[in-house]
Each structure stands twice: as structure tokens, then as C-alpha cells.
Amino acid sequence: xxxxxxxRPSAPQHTPKxxxxxxxxxxEDARERDWHKPSFAKELFLGxxxxxxxxxxxxxxxxDVRRGEEFLARxxxxxxxxxxxxLIEREARIPDEVVNGLKELxxxxxxxDVKYGGLGLTQVYYNKALALVGSASPAIxxxxxxxxxxxxxxxxxxxxxxxxxxxxxxxxxxxxISAFLLTEPDVGSDPAxxxxxxxxxxSDYVLDxxxxxxxxxxxxxxxxxxxxxxxxxxxKGGITAFVVxxxxxxxxxxxxxxxxxxxxxxxxVTRFHRVRVPAANRIGPEGAGLKIALTTLNTxxxxxxxxxxxxxxxxxxxxxxxxxxxxxxxxxxxxxxxVGSKISFIAATTFALEAVVDLASQMADENRNDIRIEAALxxxxxxxxxxxxxxxxxxxxxGRGFETAESLAARGERAVPAEQMLRDMRINxxxxxxTEIMHLLIARExxxxxxxxxxxxxxxxxxxxxxxxxxxNAAGFYARWLPKLVAGPGQLPGTYGEFHPAxxxxxxxxxxYVERSSRKLARSTFYAMSRWQGRMETKQGFLGRIVDxxxxxxxxxxxxxxxxxxxxxxxxxxxxxxxxxxxCHQSRVRVEELFTRLWSNTDDLxxxxxxxxxxxxxxxxxxGIVDPSGxxxxxxxxxxxxxxxxxxxxxxx
Numbered sequence: 001x002x003x004x005x006x007x008r009p010s011a012p013q014h015t016p017k018x019x020x021x022x023x024x025x026x027x028e029d030a031r032e033r034d035w036h037k038p039s040f041a042k043e044l045f046l047g048x049x050x051x052x053x054x055x056x057x058x059x060x061x062x063x064d065v066r067r068g069e070e071f072l073a074r075x076x077x078x079x080x081x082x083x084x085x086x087l088i089e090r091e092a093r094i095p096d097e098v099v100n101g102l103k104e105l106x107x108x109x110x111x112x113d114v115k116y117g118g119l120g121l122t123q124v125y126y127n128k129a130l131a132l133v134g135s136a137s138p139a140i141x142x143x144x145x146x147x148x149x150x151x152x153x154x155x156x157x158x159x160x161x162x163x164x165x166x167x168x169x170x171x172x173x174x175x176x177i178s179a180f181l182l183t184e185p186d187v188g189s190d191p192a193x194x195x196x197x198x199x200x201x202x203s204d205y206v207l208d209x210x211x212x213x214x215x216x217x218x219x220x221x222x223x224x225x226x227x228x229x230x231x232x233x234x235x236k237g238g239i240t241a242f243v244v245x246x247x248x249x250x251x252x253x254x255x256x257x258x259x260x261x262x263x264x265x266x267x268x269v270t271r272f273h274r275v276r277v278p279a280a281n282r283i284g285p286e287g288a289g290l291k292i293a294l295t296t297l298n299t300x301x302x303x304x305x306x307x308x309x310x311x312x313x314x315x316x317x318x319x320x321x322x323x324x325x326x327x328x329x330x331x332x333x334x335x336x337x338x339v340g341s342k343i344s345f346i347a348a349t350t351f352a353l354e355a356v357v358d359l360a361s362q363m364a365d366e367n368r369n370d371i372r373i374e375a376a377l378x379x380x381x382x383x384x385x386x387x388x389x390x391x392x393x394x395x396x397x398x399g400r401g402f403e404t405a406e407s408l409a410a411r412g413e414r415a416v417p418a419e420q421m422l423r424d425m426r427i428n429x430x431x432x433x434x435t436e437i438m439h440l441l442i443a444r445e446x447x448x449x450x451x452x453x454x455x456x457x458x459x460x461x462x463x464x465x466x467x468x469x470x471x472x473n474a475a476g477f478y479a480r481w482l483p484k485l486v487a488g489p490g491q492l493p494g495t496y497g498e499f500h501p502a503x504x505x506x507x508x509x510x511x512x513y514v515e516r517s518s519r520k521l522a523r524s525t526f527y528a529m530s531r532w533q534g535r536m537e538t539k540q541g542f543l544g545r546i547v548d549x550x551x552x553x554x555x556x557x558x559x560x561x562x563x564x565x566x567x568x569x570x571x572x573x574x575x576x577x578x579x580x581x582x583x584c585h586q587s588r589v590r591v592e593e594l595f596t597r598l599w600s601n602t603d604d605l606x607x608x609x610x611x612x613x614x615x616x617x618x619x620x621x622x623x624g625i626v627d628p629s630g631x632x633x634x635x636x637x638x639x640x641x642x643x644x645x646x647x648x649x650x651x652x653x
């Protein structure tokens with residue numbers, strides 16, 4: 001790194017103030033606007049059930065399977081002999097020797113090409129590996145996922161220069177742990193207010209700012225940092241991505257954060273004070289940081305639902321074994337309908353979620369479909385259902401589900417960490433985009449076709465001439481599109497007959513239901529846009545239900561296609577059909593409720609209550625308690641400047 005110049009560049013002292021419209025525009029500019037490849041989920045939201053895009057189910061190449069299975073075998077042995085999940089939970093730390101063992105195994109380079117020293121696994125087998133290691137310790141699964149799914153390797157793979165790949169990927173494949181730094185104390189899913197600055201200074205940039213919740217940040221060797229470059233002569237400016245050495249002068253890890261779950265997570269607060277970063281370490285052009293982050297997440301989001309699949313499998317195993325031995329009123333608890341329905345839900349949902357993850361992952365490997373919506377739906381469905389399955393397991397276990405594994409063992413019973421699973425799974429509804437943010441992101445993609453033809457009509461800033469032109473384009477689009485939503489193959493009894501083989505459950509009816517519901521979903525979206533127009537973006541409850549319906553329809557489709565794949569492959573076909581049938585029936589109940597709630601809900605009433613809460617109308621309701629919260633500000637001060645705290649950064653060697 002070059003020596004600091006005599007004149008230090010100044011850094012902004014406050015989080016930028018932006019309007020709601022400016023914030024939305026930043027997010028809009030960062031998203032991929034074009035669709036160069038087909039998307040099953042995109043078509044689904046438009047009322048077009050393109051089963052041909054996912055059926056027959058795509059399959060990995062034989063060599064990919066061989067290499068993937070060989071690594072899984074080595075990883076399983078490592079998990080069984082070297083990982084002590086109870087120890088990690090008890091000491092809230094992954095032992096260094098375990099991390100070093102993972103390095104020797106090549107687990108840091110699962111997704112990195114072999115020419116850089118990685119294993120070059122496919123997305124399918126990378127996800128299977130995460131599900132396996134995450135079942136041994138969710139904290140280790142999070143470490144490996146944060147390193148490879150959103151850390152330095154993935155953005156370099158897609159956007160890095162050849163020099164950057166040659167420099168960093170060999171380190172990342174074997175020795176160096178990476179972290180992704182975007183969130184700040186006062187900036188979450190609204191990056192327009194990003195305050196960390198990267199001021200150009202000669203051949204360097206000088207970073208100042210504070211990053212919060214930096215997963216792997218406590219132990220990382222390399223960081224990918226999102227910072228705002230000010231616009232100036234010769235500099236376009238904007239939010240930009242940089243690869244930063246974690247031990248560079250001026251970087252301080254000020255705190256190792258602790259959470260209700262994932263106690264081994266190396267997550268911290270990282271301060272940058274006049275940190276010099278060579279311009280050669282900038283990923284892509286200035287202003288491309290958010291686009292790089294979102295593109296990275298297109299496949300990176302699949303790692304989280306993959307680990308949810310692993311937790312579902314474990315929940316099913318424990319529910320089966322426990323329910324077979326625990327008796328109530330002369331019968332195993334599983335034979336009582338109230339408990340049996342929970343077990344059925346866990347089994348069917350695990351099957352469907354694995355179908356969703358494997359299908360989306362294989363499509364990512366083949367790179368013939370655009371899977372940005374499919375990956376987001378997988379994350380949304382996996383995080384919500386995974387948390388619910390863990391909660392149901394705790395309920396099935398009763399008091400033992402609420403008791404810690406350590407306490408169970410102390411009194412002579414099997415140490416089943418059900419309560420830990422529930423705590424560990426809870427963060428998934430927040431990680432990598434909260435459920436509420438995922439609803440909005442997916443909804444934006446779902447209505448993209450409508451906004452392209454009619455967006456200017458509802459944009460208050462567009463002139464009348466633009467509105468008139470948009471009106472003409474919209475009239476032509478809807479004249480062709482709307483009639484196709486009236487009828488379709490889902491109304492013909494014999495459609496999708498190959499999904500009703502002799503001696504198996506009938507899945508063809510479920511696919512016909514998906515086709516009909518897809519058209520109904522598209523009609524509902526059109527009606528809503530016609531009714532609310534420019535106010536559509538404020539109807540987040542409605543948009544969330546639209547997305548949830550789409551997620552269920554996607555999962556039903558994936559479950560049926562996977563069942564047929566297993567049947568034709570002679571691998572548990574009959575049982576797979578049963579599980580797919582159960583999931584689809586359960587899903588249809590949820591879909592029908594969501595359709596009803598599109599138009600019959602409490603959204604308006606809820607808004608009035610919220611107004612009352614925020615204005616203090618109901619403060620009398622808060623009386624009669626004591627608040628155990630400590631003193632301090634709601635949001636910590638993140639003013640740039642030198643650190644006043646000890647550096648708790650501890651690279652693992």
C-alpha cells in the first residue's frame with residue numbers, strides 16, 4: 001500500500017439524508033432490468049405456467065456427481081469425528097482446529113474453480129455440503145456460507161478482473177476467510193443512506209465508516225466492503241465494492257456480537273479510519289456496488305434454504321424417533337391426530353423445500369434460466385418454513401423441547417437440542433433480506449412487465465406526452481395478455497396426465513390447480529394495479545400475499561417434478577409421490593386462504609391502529625409493567641473517526 005498523503009481527505013460526518021423517492025430510485029438502479037433468459041417464476045406471476053422450463057427435471061453431469069459425492073463422504077466423516085456441536089454451543093466459539101481442519105479439507109473453496117485451488121463443486125453439491133455441515137453445527141454452516149455465498153469469492157467470480165482472481169482466489173480457496181460488509185448501524189435494507197465513504201486519493205481510495213453485523217468479520221482475512229465514492233472530476237462516484245485486507249492499518253473490530261442463536265457466529269462491528277485501499281482492489285466500476293451485491297445474491301441466497309433443508313431433515317428424524325416411543329393414553333403420540341398432523345407437515349415440507357432448492361440450484365448450474373426470482377422464493381419459503389418446522393418439533397417434544405440438550409443429558413436423557421435449533425433458525429427470517437424485504441423485492445420483479453408497459457402512466461413525474469405513449473403501449477399489451485388469463489390447460493381434466501401413473505398418488509390435479517391459480521394470481525395483480533395505480537407500492541400487505549402465493553405455487557410445481565424424477569429413476573418414487581401429494585394438499589389450503597386475504601383483510605384497520613400507537617394514543621395500554629431494557633441510544637453512534645476500543649480481530653492460522 002502507498003504511504004498516506006500529507007493532506008487527509010475528509011469523510012462525511014453524518015448518514016446521508018434522502019427522500020423516500022430517492023431511496024427507491026437507488027434500489028431501482030441497482031436491480032437487473034433486463035431478462036435475457038427465461039424464468040419459470042416470472043412466467044408464473046404473469047399467469048403463464050411454463051412447466052416445460054422445469055420438467056423433465058434437469059440433472060447434473062456424471063463427473064459433477066462423482067466429485068460431489070466424494071467430497072460429501074469426506075465432509076461427513078469430518079462432521080462425525082471432528083465437530084462437536086454441543087461444545088460450540090457451550091463455548092460460543094468454533095475451535096480453531098475445526099476451522100483449520102475445514103481449510104485442509106478444502107471446504108473454503110467448495111465453489112472456487114479448481115484452477116485457483118478450489119474444489120469447483122456445482123451449486124447443487126455446494127448446497128448439499130452446507131446442509132450436511134450445518135446439521136452438525138449451524139454456526140459452521142453460517143461461516144462457510146458467508147465466506148463463499150456472499151463473501152469475496154462470489155463477486156470476484158462474476159465481476160472480478162483476471163488479476164484480482166489470480167491474486168485473491170487461491171488464498172480464499174485454502175487459507176483466507178472472507179466477509180461481506182454492507183450493513184451499518186443506521187443503514188439496513190435502505191442502501192441509499194450508506195455513510196461509509198471511499199474518497200479517491202491518488203492511486204488509492206481512503207475508507208472511513210462503521211459496519212455492523214459483519215458475519216465472519218471477527219476472524220476474516222479479506223473483506224468485500226461497500227462504500228460510497230463521492231462524485232468528483234474523473235470519478236462517477238456512487239456505492240462501490242472493494243476487496244480490503246482485514247489487517248490493514250486503520251481497521252478495528254470493535255465488538256464481537258452475541259445473539260440468541262448461532263452462538264459460534266464470528267459476527268462483529270468493524271470500524272474503518274483512513275484505511276487506504278489500492279484502486280486495483282475495486283471490484284467493477286464506481287457506482288456498481290449494489291448491482292454487484294444483488295447479482296451475487298441471485299445464487300448466494302440458495303445457501304440459506306439449503307441449510308433449512310438440513311434442519312428439516314433433522315426435525316423429521318427426531319420427530320419420528322421420539323413419537324414412536326413417547327406414549328399418551330395408550331398410544332404413541334404420533335398416532336394422535338393433533339401430533340400426527342405436525343409430523344406430516346414436517347415431512348411434506350422438507351420434501352418440497354429440498355425439491356425447490358435442488359431445482360433452483362441445478363438451473364443455476366446449467367445457466368439456461370434466469371433464477372433471480374426462484375432463488376429469492378427459495379430463501380423466503382425456506383426461512384419461513386424452516387423456522388416453523390423447528391417450532392413444531394419443540395411442540396412435539398413438549399417440555400423436553402423447551403429444555404436444553406445439556407440439561408436433558410444431566411438428568412440422563414438423550415441430549416436433543418430442539419430449543420437450540422429453534423433459536424438458530426430464527427435468524428434466517430432476517431439474514432440476507434428479511435421476509436418483509438424479500439416480499440418487496442420479489443413483488444417488484446413480479447410486476448416488472450406491468451411497469452415496463454404502464455409505469456409512466458402512474459409515475460407522477462412523467463409528462464402528459466409520456467403518459468399518452470405509455471397508455472397506447474399498455475392498451476396493446478393488455479389486449480393481448482388479458483384474454484389468455486381466462487382459460488387454460490388447468491381446466492382440462494386430462495392435462496399433465498404423466499403425473500398420474502398407475503399405482504401412485506395423482507399429482508396431475510395439483511399441477512392443473514397451479515396453472516389455474518397462476519392465471520388467477522396474474523388477474524389479481526392486474527386488478528390491484530388498476531385500482532391503486534401509483535399507490536400500489538404502499539400496499540405491502542397485498543404484495544406480500546401475492547408473493548407468498550407465488551412461492552407456494554413454485555414449491556408445488558417443484559415437488560411434483562421431483563417426485564416424477566424419483567419415480568422414473570426408480571428411487572423411492574411411490575413414497576415421493578405420497579409426500580408431494582401431501583405437500584400440495586397442505587399448500588392449497590394456504591393458497592386459498594391467501595387469495596381470500598388479498599381482498600378481505602385488516603390492512604386499513606391496522607394502519608389506523610399504527611397511527612394511534614405512534615401518536616401515543618394507546619400509551620395507557622403499556623401501564624402496569626417495568627421495562628428491563630438498559631440505558632443507551634437506540635442506534636449506536638457511527639460517526640467516522642479513530643477507534644477508541646480494543647481490536648478483537650483474531651485471524652485463524
